[in-house]
Amino acid sequence: IGFCASQSGTSTLKMGDAVGMMNEAYFVSRGELLTWINNLLGLNYSKVEQTCSAAAYCQLMDMLFPGQVPLHKVNFNAKLEHEFVSNFKVLQNLFDKFGIERHIEVAKLVKGKYLDNLEFMQWMKRYFDTHSNGLPYNAVQRRQEAMQARTKGSKIAGVSGLPQSVPQDVQSLPVAAAKAPAATATAAAPAKHAKSSVAAAAAGGE
Secondary structure (H helix, E strand, O other), X not given: OOEEEOXXXXXXXXXXXXXXXXXXXXXXXXXXXXXXXXXXHOOOOOOHHHHHHOHHXXXXXXXXXXXXOOHHHOOOOOOOHHHHHHHHHHHHHHHHHOOOOOOOOHHHHOOOOHHHXXXXXXHHHHHHHHHOXXXXXXXXXXXXXXXXXXXXXXXXXXXXXXXXXXXXXXXXXXXHHXXXXXXXXXXXXXXXXXXXXXXXXXXXXX
């Protein structure tokens, strides 16, 4: 773990140096990693590669920084590569927010390759163990709440009808069009009456 001196003279953790390549974190076995993350988050991962969705990592951050992680932005049902990328963007934003100087190699991780994901999972475990606050956390409940909030947000965004940004006169166009034939018929009535009057006058003159 690396430290750097702050202006106040005290030592502060330098996040980017938290885990070196020769650190003991990189000797944690696959089985130990899976047991750790499954027990911690109430998951049933059987392969390290399943962490390539980044959903579990985002929830680890939620444990470390309670109340500061927009967990509803995480797609816990992600199955496609572009969905994994979106989750990793959430994770990278959290790293930036909390001053964690670690660049995430998203392009490699989302491919689901064993070694790439093993290394990152080892790093995440070491980081979590170093900064864990020990507070009680119901992982399954938090995940369900986040998924419900995400679903609710999607439904709100997909409400039927025209967007509110569309002008009122445009929204009412179908109604106006429906009334148009009636207006035309009304306008034609006086003209028909006038034609009948002219004919009657001509007949009287004869």
